[in-house]
Amino acid sequence: MPKILIIDDERVIRATLKEILEYEKYDISEAQDGEEGWKKIQEEDFDLVLCDIKMPKMDGIEVLDKVATLDKQPQFIMISAHGSIETAVEATKKGAFDFVPKPPDLNRLLLTVRNALDKKVLVTETKVLKKKLSKKLDMVGESDPIKQVKDTIEKVAPTDARVLITGPNGTGKELVAHWLHAKSNRSASPFIAVNCAAIPSELIESELFGHEKGAFTSANKQRQGKFEQADGGTLFLDEIGDMSLSAQAKVLRALQEHKVSRVGGDKDIRVDVRVLAATNKDLKKEIEEGKFREDLYHRLSVILIQVPALKDRKEDIPLLVEKFLEDISKEYGTAKKDIDKAALSKLQEFPWTGNIRELRNVVERLVILGEKTICLDDIKKYADY
16 A cells, blocks of 8 residues: 655645545555654655645755655655745756645546656666666676776776777676666666677668668668667677678768768768677787778777686686576576585586586576586586586
């Protein structure tokens, strides 16, 4: 049952609102002034506060300002007399959901209350999802190589510098890109990822820059490209070493001029995008062989981050295994399995040519097929080494 606090110095208003809202099955508390209301907000978790603006001791704007400092914030609906409408509008700029005039219209009041509570639910769900996503994208490890990667991310993320992330397949290059975005000033804007190796060369330009209707046979309507979709945020070009030379030339222009043009169009579209790129290839060798543009390489590699192979950070394997055991048990809705020391030591001996991706697959197989406590025999049976 949603908890609502009514803060108003007029007893009749409080009683009327309480009666209406309790009839709608809300849990109602009252405060006769802002000071009492602020105290109650600190002591209890409310989903919504109906707050008068003009009150003795502490007015509604002061209460709203104080609540803004709390970690858990209820939604606010300001109650305003005719003469304080301008103040109520100002309150919405400070974070109040809405305001209702005195005397309140019953239908409008109930609709506003429902909408405010719906927003509260959405805000809470968003925070939970972000927390889950942050945990899912956690960069696990305490080895020196991974510490160096983390330190570089901390220094580089707040800037708009372009970053080239290198390393073998399965090491977590996209994870590094996610963290660079999450810790940047663009974190509230889109993170758009493009796997250049997964898109046919004849379609990569349309994917990146969009196309106009009729630009080619299957172009039935106008389409935004990834650069436009990422405007204000971050564009991650994964496996950029597989991009065609013609697409490379267009990417270079976009980086130089902050403009793109759709396939089949002649209009320049300004874009504000931070570009991160990743590859498992030796781009300097690709340049020598004429497969990659040297000027684009220098544009992309303002900062270089080398993600270590798992064989170079084997001391992190116990931490990674523990995380995977926990994650997989949650995905399957089963009790978390343990792993004994002998089995864990054996896992640290393997070369892990597929890196972290391969390790997770093996752990998932062990969770499915192994005993309640994963042992050395399970490793011998179900690991591929």
